[in-house]
Amino acid sequence: FWILGQLWSVLLPIFFGLLLATVLWPPVRFMRRKLPNALAAILALVGLLVIFGGLIAVLAPQVTSQAGDLANRAIGGLTTLQQWLAGPPFNLGPDALGGLLDKGIAQIQSNSQEVVAIVIGSLGAIGSAIITLVLALVLCFFILKDGPRFVPWLQTWINPSGGRHFAELSDRVWTALGQYVWSQAAVAAVDGIFI
Numbered sequence: 001f002w003i004l005g006q007l008w009s010v011l012l013p014i015f016f017g018l019l020l021a022t023v024l025w026p027p028v029r030f031m032r033r034k035l036p037n038a039l040a041a042i043l044a045l046v047g048l049l050v051i052f053g054g055l056i057a058v059l060a061p062q063v064t065s066q067a068g069d070l071a072n073r074a075i076g077g078l079t080t081l082q083q084w085l086a087g088p089p090f091n092l093g094p095d096a097l098g099g100l101l102d103k104g105i106a107q108i109q110s111n112s113q114e115v116v117a118i119v120i121g122s123l124g125a126i127g128s129a130i131i132t133l134v135l136a137l138v139l140c141f142f143i144l145k146d147g148p149r150f151v152p153w154l155q156t157w158i159n160p161s162g163g164r165h166f167a168e169l170s171d172r173v174w175t176a177l178g179q180y181v182w183s184q185a186a187v188a189a190v191d192g193i194f195i
Contacts, residue, residue: 017139
């Protein structure tokens with residue numbers, strides 16, 4: 001686990017790429033009957049990105065249309081919180097709450113360098129997430145394009161009995177992962193439709 005923790009930034013795109021490949025493998029396998037392997041893999045990835053972009057395009061207007069209602073509820077929640085703090089057992093009146101707010105703002109201003117460091121760290125995390133996603137998509141492309149040739153190639157580097165065991169193990173892991181992902185997708189679809 002310590003080694004996995006040290007290599008997590010390398011292993012995460014590989015795991016994510018494998019997960020995407022298990023989702024995209026059935027349509028790619030179907031398209032490979034008529035199209036070259038690389039074209040089938042590219043079409044599957046582009047289709048995934050189009051579906052994901054379409055979902056965002058459909059959901060974004062609904063979220064933005066409810067932003068005003070959400071802001072009103074947040075203001076109502078803050079008012080309720082302020083009334084609760086003003087009553088027993090806290091008995092914090094408007095002056096005490098204003099003083100606490102002023103003290104918090106002064107604390108943030110005095111620690112502005114730490115706040116800037118946190119913001120820059122957050123930008124670094126966002127950049128890392130984007131790089132991980134792009135790398136996972138690239139790895140997914142190569143897994144979809146050349147995946148069936150990987151195990152036979154690896155068997156040439158392993159002794160014959162170990163190669164057979166590795167082939168059987170990798171086939172079972174791939175099948176189990178694919179069935180798990182598709183069953184979770186089916187459960188999510190049923191929940192989404194009926195809820």
